[in-house]
Amino acid sequence: METVAVDYTPKGVQFFYIYKPLAHPELNNYISPFTIEERLMHVKEAERRLGSSISWLADTMDNVYHEAMGQTPNSELVIGPDGLVAGRRAWSDPEALRADLERLVGPVENPTTRADLDLPTQPPTPTVVKGVVPRVPLPEGAMPMEIEPIMPANGMPFYAKLRAEGTRQLFETGRGTMYLGFHLDPLYRVHWNNEVDPVEFEITVPDGVTVTPSSGVGPDPEAPADADPREWLVEVSGKPNQTLDLRVRYYACDDALTFCIPARQDYRVHLARDLNHAWTIRMSPDGRPLPGGGPPQD
Amino acid sequence: MPNLSRLVTTVTAAMFLAGSLVVGPSRAVAGQGHAYHPPVQRFDVAPKVGEPLPDLTIVAADGSPANLRQLVRGRHTVLVLGCLT
Numbered sequence: 001m002e003t004v005a006v007d008y009t010p011k012g013v014q015f016f017y018i019y020k021p022l023a024h025p026e027l028n029n030y031i032s033p034f035t036i037e038e039r040l041m042h043v044k045e046a047e048r049r050l051g052s053s054i055s056w057l058a059d060t061m062d063n064v065y066h067e068a069m070g071q072t073p074n075s076e077l078v079i080g081p082d083g084l085v086a087g088r089r090a091w092s093d094p095e096a097l098r099a100d101l102e103r104l105v106g107p108v109e110n111p112t113t114r115a116d117l118d119l120p121t122q123p124p125t126p127t128v129v130k131g132v133v134p135r136v137p138l139p140e141g142a143m144p145m146e147i148e149p150i151m152p153a154n155g156m157p158f159y160a161k162l163r164a165e166g167t168r169q170l171f172e173t174g175r176g177t178m179y180l181g182f183h184l185d186p187l188y189r190v191h192w193n194n195e196v197d198p199v200e201f202e203i204t205v206p207d208g209v210t211v212t213p214s215s216g217v218g219p220d221p222e223a224p225a226d227a228d229p230r231e232w233l234v235e236v237s238g239k240p241n242q243t244l245d246l247r248v249r250y251y252a253c254d255d256a257l258t259f260c261i262p263a264r265q266d267y268r269v270h271l272a273r274d275l276n277h278a279w280t281i282r283m284s285p286d287g288r289p290l291p292g293g294g295p296p297q298d
Numbered sequence: 299m300p301n302l303s304r305l306v307t308t309v310t311a312a313m314f315l316a317g318s319l320v321v322g323p324s325r326a327v328a329g330q331g332h333a334y335h336p337p338v339q340r341f342d343v344a345p346k347v348g349e350p351l352p353d354l355t356i357v358a359a360d361g362s363p364a365n366l367r368q369l370v371r372g373r374h375t376v377l378v379l380g381c382l383t
Contacts, residue, residue, distance in 0.1 A: 001378065004376075005376075008374075012373055012374065013373065013374045013375070013376065014369075014370065014373050014374070014375040014376070015375075015376045015378075016369075016375065016376070016377050016378070017378050017379075017380045018356065018377055018378065018379050018380070019380065019381055020379050020380070020381050021381065022381050022382065022383045023381055023383050024383040025383065026383075027382075027383035028382065028383065030382045030383050036357060036361065037361070039357075040357070040359065040361055042381070042382055043359055044359075045382060046380070046381075046382055047359075049382070054378075055359065056359050057356045057357060057358060057359065057364070057369075058356070058357040058358075058359070059356065059357070060354075060355060060356070060357060064352075064354045064355070065352075065354060065356060065366070065379075066379065068343070068344065068345075068352045068354065069341065069343075069344045069379060070337070070340030070341045070342065070343040070344055071340055072337040072340055072341050072344070072379060073337060073379065073381070074337075074378065074379055074380060075337070075341055075344060075378075075379050076376065076377070076378045076379075077344070077345070077351070077376070077377045078374065078375070078376055079351060079370045079374065079375040079376075079377065080374060081371075081372050081373055081374060083350055083351060083367055083370060083371055084347075084348055084349060084350055085345045085346065085347050085348065085349050085350070085351065086347065086374070087347065088341075088344060088345070088346070088347060089341075090337045090338040090340075090341035091337065091338075092378045092379075092380075097376065101374070101376075104374060105374055281383070
Protein backbone atom coordinates (compact mmCIF):
# COMPACT_ATOMS: atom_id res chain seq x y z
CA MET A 1 0.00 0.00 0.00
CA GLU A 2 2.78 2.39 0.93
CA THR A 3 4.51 1.96 -2.43
CA VAL A 4 1.29 2.77 -4.27
CA ALA A 5 0.76 5.84 -2.11
CA VAL A 6 4.31 7.03 -2.74
CA ASP A 7 3.78 6.74 -6.49
CA TYR A 8 0.27 8.14 -6.76
CA THR A 9 0.09 10.86 -4.11
CA PRO A 10 2.15 13.17 -6.39
CA LYS A 11 -0.44 12.47 -9.09
CA GLY A 12 -3.17 13.90 -6.87
CA VAL A 13 -4.58 10.67 -5.43
CA GLN A 14 -5.63 10.80 -1.77
CA PHE A 15 -5.00 7.80 0.49
CA PHE A 16 -6.67 7.22 3.85
CA TYR A 17 -6.65 4.40 6.33
CA ILE A 18 -9.88 4.29 8.32
CA TYR A 19 -9.50 2.96 11.86
CA LYS A 20 -12.14 0.40 12.84
CA PRO A 21 -12.80 -1.94 15.78
CA LEU A 22 -10.03 -4.37 16.64
CA ALA A 23 -10.23 -7.50 14.55
CA HIS A 24 -8.46 -9.67 17.11
CA PRO A 25 -8.55 -8.30 20.66
CA GLU A 26 -5.42 -8.95 22.75
CA LEU A 27 -3.09 -9.33 19.76
CA ASN A 28 0.03 -7.40 20.79
CA ASN A 29 -1.86 -6.65 24.02
CA TYR A 30 -4.15 -4.09 22.40
CA ILE A 31 -7.56 -3.71 24.02
CA SER A 32 -10.71 -2.42 22.35
CA PRO A 33 -11.18 1.31 22.93
CA PHE A 34 -14.37 2.52 24.57
CA THR A 35 -14.40 6.16 23.45
CA ILE A 36 -13.50 8.09 20.32
CA GLU A 37 -10.64 9.67 22.25
CA GLU A 38 -9.27 6.20 22.91
CA ARG A 39 -9.79 5.18 19.29
CA LEU A 40 -7.74 8.22 18.31
CA MET A 41 -5.05 7.02 20.75
CA HIS A 42 -5.03 3.81 18.73
CA VAL A 43 -4.63 5.88 15.57
CA LYS A 44 -1.59 7.58 17.08
CA GLU A 45 -0.23 4.19 18.04
CA ALA A 46 -0.79 2.90 14.51
CA GLU A 47 1.02 5.93 13.10
CA ARG A 48 3.90 5.35 15.49
CA ARG A 49 4.16 1.65 14.82
CA LEU A 50 3.80 1.60 11.06
CA GLY A 51 5.58 4.80 10.13
CA SER A 52 3.29 5.11 7.13
CA SER A 53 2.88 8.32 5.15
CA ILE A 54 -0.80 7.53 4.65
CA SER A 55 -3.17 9.64 6.72
CA TRP A 56 -5.56 8.09 9.20
CA LEU A 57 -9.21 8.72 9.79
CA ALA A 58 -11.29 7.00 12.45
CA ASP A 59 -14.71 5.49 12.11
CA THR A 60 -17.23 6.84 14.60
CA MET A 61 -17.84 4.75 17.73
CA ASP A 62 -21.07 3.41 16.26
CA ASN A 63 -18.95 2.07 13.40
CA VAL A 64 -21.13 3.37 10.57
CA TYR A 65 -18.42 3.09 7.92
CA HIS A 66 -17.39 -0.37 9.10
CA GLU A 67 -21.00 -1.52 8.92
CA ALA A 68 -21.45 0.02 5.48
CA MET A 69 -18.51 -2.14 4.37
CA GLY A 70 -20.10 -5.30 5.76
CA GLN A 71 -17.82 -5.23 8.83
CA THR A 72 -14.94 -6.37 6.66
CA PRO A 73 -11.55 -6.06 8.37
CA ASN A 74 -9.45 -4.72 5.52
CA SER A 75 -11.65 -3.73 2.59
CA GLU A 76 -10.64 -1.13 0.06
CA LEU A 77 -12.54 1.38 -2.07
CA VAL A 78 -11.25 3.57 -4.88
CA ILE A 79 -13.40 6.65 -5.37
CA GLY A 80 -13.38 8.75 -8.52
CA PRO A 81 -13.42 12.58 -8.59
CA ASP A 82 -17.16 12.32 -9.27
CA GLY A 83 -17.63 10.68 -5.86
CA LEU A 84 -18.58 7.32 -7.35
CA VAL A 85 -16.92 4.02 -6.52
CA ALA A 86 -14.38 3.18 -9.23
CA GLY A 87 -12.83 0.10 -7.61
CA ARG A 88 -13.58 -2.14 -4.67
CA ARG A 89 -12.30 -5.27 -3.00
CA ALA A 90 -13.09 -7.09 0.21
CA TRP A 91 -9.39 -7.43 1.04
CA SER A 92 -6.94 -4.68 0.33
CA ASP A 93 -4.62 -5.77 -2.48
CA PRO A 94 -1.86 -3.29 -3.33
CA GLU A 95 -1.09 -4.88 -6.70
CA ALA A 96 -4.73 -4.78 -7.77
CA LEU A 97 -4.99 -1.24 -6.45
CA ARG A 98 -1.99 -0.21 -8.52
CA ALA A 99 -3.70 -1.69 -11.58
CA ASP A 100 -6.84 0.31 -10.76
CA LEU A 101 -4.87 3.53 -10.53
CA GLU A 102 -2.92 2.81 -13.72
CA ARG A 103 -6.28 2.53 -15.46
CA LEU A 104 -7.83 5.55 -13.78
CA VAL A 105 -4.91 7.96 -13.41
CA GLY A 106 -2.15 6.55 -15.61
CA PRO A 107 0.96 4.45 -15.20
CA VAL A 108 4.02 5.38 -13.18
CA GLU A 109 7.35 5.31 -14.98
CA ASN A 110 9.44 3.68 -12.23
CA PRO A 111 7.11 2.09 -9.68
CA THR A 112 8.34 2.12 -6.11
CA THR A 113 9.01 -1.28 -4.58
CA ARG A 114 8.96 -2.34 -0.94
CA ALA A 115 12.72 -2.58 -1.02
CA ASP A 116 12.85 1.12 -1.88
CA LEU A 117 11.10 2.00 1.38
CA ASP A 118 12.55 2.07 4.85
CA LEU A 119 9.49 2.54 7.01
CA PRO A 120 10.36 3.33 10.62
CA THR A 121 8.15 0.63 12.14
CA GLN A 122 8.18 0.36 15.92
CA PRO A 123 7.34 -2.46 18.35
CA PRO A 124 4.11 -2.46 20.37
CA THR A 125 3.83 -0.39 23.51
CA PRO A 126 5.58 -2.31 26.30
CA THR A 127 3.76 -3.37 29.44
CA VAL A 128 4.98 -4.22 32.91
CA VAL A 129 5.74 -7.86 33.69
CA LYS A 130 3.28 -10.48 32.49
CA GLY A 131 3.07 -14.14 33.33
CA VAL A 132 2.47 -13.64 37.07
CA VAL A 133 -1.19 -14.69 37.12
CA PRO A 134 -2.09 -17.83 35.12
CA ARG A 135 -4.49 -17.25 32.27
CA VAL A 136 -7.99 -18.72 32.37
CA PRO A 137 -8.60 -20.83 29.25
CA LEU A 138 -11.32 -19.57 26.94
CA PRO A 139 -14.23 -21.89 26.23
CA GLU A 140 -13.74 -23.55 22.85
CA GLY A 141 -15.19 -21.42 20.06
CA ALA A 142 -15.64 -18.38 22.30
CA MET A 143 -16.20 -15.03 20.59
CA PRO A 144 -16.44 -11.51 22.03
CA MET A 145 -19.83 -10.43 23.34
CA GLU A 146 -21.61 -7.09 23.20
CA ILE A 147 -20.81 -4.96 26.21
CA GLU A 148 -21.68 -1.36 27.03
CA PRO A 149 -19.37 0.51 29.35
CA ILE A 150 -21.35 3.03 31.38
CA MET A 151 -19.40 6.24 31.05
CA PRO A 152 -18.82 7.69 34.53
CA ALA A 153 -19.73 11.26 35.30
CA ASN A 154 -16.23 11.92 36.62
CA GLY A 155 -14.70 11.13 33.25
CA MET A 156 -12.27 8.58 34.64
CA PRO A 157 -11.00 6.35 31.85
CA PHE A 158 -11.55 2.63 31.92
CA TYR A 159 -7.93 1.81 32.68
CA ALA A 160 -8.96 -1.82 32.93
CA LYS A 161 -11.44 -2.85 30.27
CA LEU A 162 -13.88 -5.72 30.36
CA ARG A 163 -14.07 -8.19 27.53
CA ALA A 164 -16.78 -10.81 27.81
CA GLU A 165 -16.84 -13.85 25.55
CA GLY A 166 -19.35 -16.57 24.96
CA THR A 167 -19.92 -19.59 22.80
CA ARG A 168 -22.47 -20.23 20.11
CA GLN A 169 -24.50 -22.17 22.65
CA LEU A 170 -24.69 -19.14 24.93
CA PHE A 171 -25.70 -16.84 22.08
CA GLU A 172 -28.37 -19.23 20.80
CA THR A 173 -29.85 -20.48 24.04
CA GLY A 174 -28.83 -17.98 26.71
CA ARG A 175 -27.24 -20.86 28.59
CA GLY A 176 -23.56 -21.64 28.78
CA THR A 177 -20.17 -20.53 29.93
CA MET A 178 -19.21 -16.87 29.80
CA TYR A 179 -15.65 -15.57 30.02
CA LEU A 180 -15.06 -12.31 31.87
CA GLY A 181 -11.65 -10.69 31.54
CA PHE A 182 -10.50 -7.33 32.85
CA HIS A 183 -7.58 -6.24 30.69
CA LEU A 184 -5.33 -3.29 31.39
CA ASP A 185 -5.23 -0.91 28.46
CA PRO A 186 -1.54 -0.65 27.48
CA LEU A 187 -2.04 2.81 26.03
CA TYR A 188 -2.64 4.13 29.55
CA ARG A 189 0.57 2.50 30.85
CA VAL A 190 -0.97 1.19 34.05
CA HIS A 191 -0.48 -1.93 36.15
CA TRP A 192 -2.17 -3.92 38.87
CA ASN A 193 -0.77 -2.88 42.22
CA ASN A 194 -0.82 -6.11 44.21
CA GLU A 195 -0.20 -4.32 47.48
CA VAL A 196 -3.72 -2.90 47.52
CA ASP A 197 -7.09 -4.65 47.42
CA PRO A 198 -7.50 -6.91 44.39
CA VAL A 199 -10.09 -6.53 41.66
CA GLU A 200 -13.67 -7.36 42.58
CA PHE A 201 -16.71 -7.72 40.38
CA GLU A 202 -20.38 -8.40 40.92
CA ILE A 203 -23.17 -9.12 38.48
CA THR A 204 -26.82 -8.19 38.90
CA VAL A 205 -29.25 -10.17 36.80
CA PRO A 206 -32.88 -9.72 35.75
CA ASP A 207 -35.58 -12.08 36.96
CA GLY A 208 -35.24 -15.55 35.52
CA VAL A 209 -31.51 -15.32 34.92
CA THR A 210 -28.79 -16.91 37.02
CA VAL A 211 -25.04 -16.41 36.90
CA THR A 212 -22.72 -18.64 38.91
CA PRO A 213 -20.63 -17.27 40.47
CA SER A 214 -22.17 -13.80 40.32
CA SER A 215 -19.23 -12.15 42.05
CA GLY A 216 -15.52 -12.65 42.36
CA VAL A 217 -12.35 -11.36 43.93
CA GLY A 218 -9.14 -11.38 41.95
CA PRO A 219 -5.91 -13.11 42.92
CA ASP A 220 -3.42 -11.61 45.34
CA PRO A 221 -0.03 -12.52 43.86
CA GLU A 222 3.23 -12.07 45.71
CA ALA A 223 4.69 -9.99 42.91
CA PRO A 224 4.14 -6.32 43.78
CA ALA A 225 2.79 -5.48 40.32
CA ASP A 226 1.84 -7.14 37.06
CA ALA A 227 -0.26 -6.59 33.95
CA ASP A 228 -1.96 -9.95 33.51
CA PRO A 229 -5.69 -9.87 32.89
CA ARG A 230 -8.00 -10.79 35.77
CA GLU A 231 -10.27 -13.49 34.43
CA TRP A 232 -13.21 -15.66 35.39
CA LEU A 233 -15.51 -18.22 33.85
CA VAL A 234 -19.13 -18.06 34.97
CA GLU A 235 -22.13 -20.19 34.08
CA VAL A 236 -25.12 -18.31 32.73
CA SER A 237 -28.71 -19.49 32.53
CA GLY A 238 -30.96 -17.02 30.79
CA LYS A 239 -32.26 -16.16 27.33
CA PRO A 240 -30.45 -14.84 24.27
CA ASN A 241 -29.90 -11.07 24.17
CA GLN A 242 -30.74 -10.59 27.84
CA THR A 243 -28.71 -7.97 29.66
CA LEU A 244 -26.65 -8.37 32.81
CA ASP A 245 -25.34 -5.48 34.89
CA LEU A 246 -21.75 -5.79 35.99
CA ARG A 247 -19.84 -3.60 38.44
CA VAL A 248 -16.08 -3.82 38.93
CA ARG A 249 -13.83 -2.23 41.54
CA TYR A 250 -10.07 -1.96 41.23
CA TYR A 251 -7.15 0.34 41.79
CA ALA A 252 -5.77 2.08 38.72
CA CYS A 253 -2.04 2.67 39.17
CA ASP A 254 0.16 4.16 36.49
CA ASP A 255 3.60 2.85 35.60
CA ALA A 256 5.19 6.23 36.32
CA LEU A 257 3.90 5.92 39.91
CA THR A 258 2.13 9.26 39.81
CA PHE A 259 -1.28 7.95 40.83
CA CYS A 260 -2.97 4.90 42.31
CA ILE A 261 -6.66 5.59 42.57
CA PRO A 262 -9.76 3.48 43.28
CA ALA A 263 -12.09 2.93 40.36
CA ARG A 264 -15.67 1.69 40.36
CA GLN A 265 -17.01 1.09 36.89
CA ASP A 266 -20.17 -0.37 35.43
CA TYR A 267 -21.10 -2.30 32.31
CA ARG A 268 -24.10 -3.81 30.64
CA VAL A 269 -23.31 -7.21 29.20
CA HIS A 270 -25.60 -8.53 26.49
CA LEU A 271 -25.92 -12.24 25.86
CA ALA A 272 -25.12 -11.67 22.20
CA ARG A 273 -22.06 -11.78 20.00
CA ASP A 274 -20.26 -8.54 19.17
CA LEU A 275 -19.98 -8.78 15.41
CA ASN A 276 -17.35 -6.06 15.21
CA HIS A 277 -14.67 -8.45 16.39
CA ALA A 278 -13.33 -11.82 15.40
CA TRP A 279 -11.69 -14.19 17.80
CA THR A 280 -9.13 -13.22 20.39
CA ILE A 281 -5.43 -13.84 19.77
CA ARG A 282 -3.63 -14.19 23.08
CA MET A 283 -0.01 -13.25 23.60
CA SER A 284 2.65 -15.09 25.56
CA PRO A 285 4.25 -13.17 28.44
CA ASP A 286 7.26 -12.51 26.19
CA GLY A 287 5.12 -11.03 23.46
CA ARG A 288 4.53 -13.86 20.98
CA PRO A 289 1.08 -14.62 19.58
CA LEU A 290 -0.09 -17.93 21.00
CA PRO A 291 -1.58 -20.69 18.87
CA GLY A 292 -5.27 -21.30 19.14
CA GLY A 293 -8.29 -19.29 18.25
CA GLY A 294 -9.96 -19.28 14.89
CA PRO A 295 -13.39 -18.87 13.42
CA PRO A 296 -16.25 -20.42 15.35
CA GLN A 297 -17.18 -23.87 14.19
CA ASP A 298 -20.69 -23.35 12.85
CA MET B 299 16.35 -12.91 19.99
CA PRO B 300 16.71 -9.79 17.85
CA ASN B 301 15.69 -11.89 14.85
CA LEU B 302 12.58 -13.10 16.69
CA SER B 303 11.74 -9.57 17.65
CA ARG B 304 12.11 -8.46 14.04
CA LEU B 305 9.98 -11.38 12.89
CA VAL B 306 7.18 -10.45 15.29
CA THR B 307 7.32 -6.84 14.14
CA THR B 308 7.34 -7.86 10.50
CA VAL B 309 4.48 -10.30 10.92
CA THR B 310 2.46 -7.73 12.81
CA ALA B 311 3.00 -5.07 10.18
CA ALA B 312 2.17 -7.57 7.46
CA MET B 313 -1.06 -8.54 9.25
CA PHE B 314 -1.99 -4.91 9.41
CA LEU B 315 -1.05 -3.96 5.87
CA ALA B 316 -2.31 -7.09 4.22
CA GLY B 317 -5.38 -7.08 6.37
CA SER B 318 -5.78 -8.89 9.61
CA LEU B 319 -7.82 -12.05 9.75
CA VAL B 320 -11.57 -12.01 9.70
CA VAL B 321 -14.46 -10.67 11.72
CA GLY B 322 -18.07 -11.63 11.96
CA PRO B 323 -20.94 -10.22 9.96
CA SER B 324 -23.23 -7.39 10.89
CA ARG B 325 -26.55 -8.55 12.20
CA ALA B 326 -27.95 -5.18 11.26
CA VAL B 327 -26.62 -5.46 7.73
CA ALA B 328 -26.58 -9.14 7.02
CA GLY B 329 -29.27 -10.29 9.42
CA GLN B 330 -27.45 -13.55 9.95
CA GLY B 331 -27.12 -13.77 13.71
CA HIS B 332 -23.80 -14.77 15.20
CA ALA B 333 -22.86 -17.19 12.43
CA TYR B 334 -19.51 -16.85 10.76
CA HIS B 335 -19.44 -15.57 7.19
CA PRO B 336 -16.27 -14.71 5.26
CA PRO B 337 -15.47 -11.09 4.48
CA VAL B 338 -15.88 -11.55 0.72
CA GLN B 339 -19.50 -12.53 1.32
CA ARG B 340 -20.15 -9.74 3.82
CA PHE B 341 -18.67 -7.15 1.47
CA ASP B 342 -21.74 -7.58 -0.76
CA VAL B 343 -23.43 -4.80 1.22
CA ALA B 344 -20.71 -2.26 0.34
CA PRO B 345 -21.35 0.16 -2.53
CA LYS B 346 -20.73 -1.29 -5.98
CA VAL B 347 -18.69 0.25 -8.79
CA GLY B 348 -20.60 3.24 -10.13
CA GLU B 349 -22.47 3.83 -6.89
CA PRO B 350 -21.86 6.75 -4.52
CA LEU B 351 -20.20 6.47 -1.14
CA PRO B 352 -22.60 6.36 1.79
CA ASP B 353 -23.30 9.85 3.12
CA LEU B 354 -21.73 9.57 6.55
CA THR B 355 -19.48 11.28 9.03
CA ILE B 356 -15.97 10.16 9.75
CA VAL B 357 -13.52 11.42 12.39
CA ALA B 358 -10.26 13.11 11.47
CA ALA B 359 -7.11 12.31 13.43
CA ASP B 360 -7.51 15.58 15.35
CA GLY B 361 -10.96 14.48 16.48
CA SER B 362 -12.95 16.78 14.24
CA PRO B 363 -15.90 15.33 12.32
CA ALA B 364 -15.74 15.27 8.54
CA ASN B 365 -18.26 14.39 5.87
CA LEU B 366 -16.80 11.52 3.89
CA ARG B 367 -18.32 12.55 0.56
CA GLN B 368 -16.93 16.06 0.92
CA LEU B 369 -13.54 14.66 1.89
CA VAL B 370 -13.20 12.69 -1.34
CA ARG B 371 -14.88 15.16 -3.68
CA GLY B 372 -12.89 16.15 -6.76
CA ARG B 373 -9.99 13.73 -6.36
CA HIS B 374 -9.27 10.09 -6.80
CA THR B 375 -9.27 8.68 -3.29
CA VAL B 376 -8.34 5.33 -1.78
CA LEU B 377 -10.03 4.27 1.48
CA VAL B 378 -8.71 1.23 3.34
CA LEU B 379 -10.06 -0.16 6.61
CA GLY B 380 -7.48 -1.15 9.20
CA CYS B 381 -6.66 -1.45 12.88
CA LEU B 382 -3.80 -2.42 15.19
CA THR B 383 -4.73 -6.08 15.24
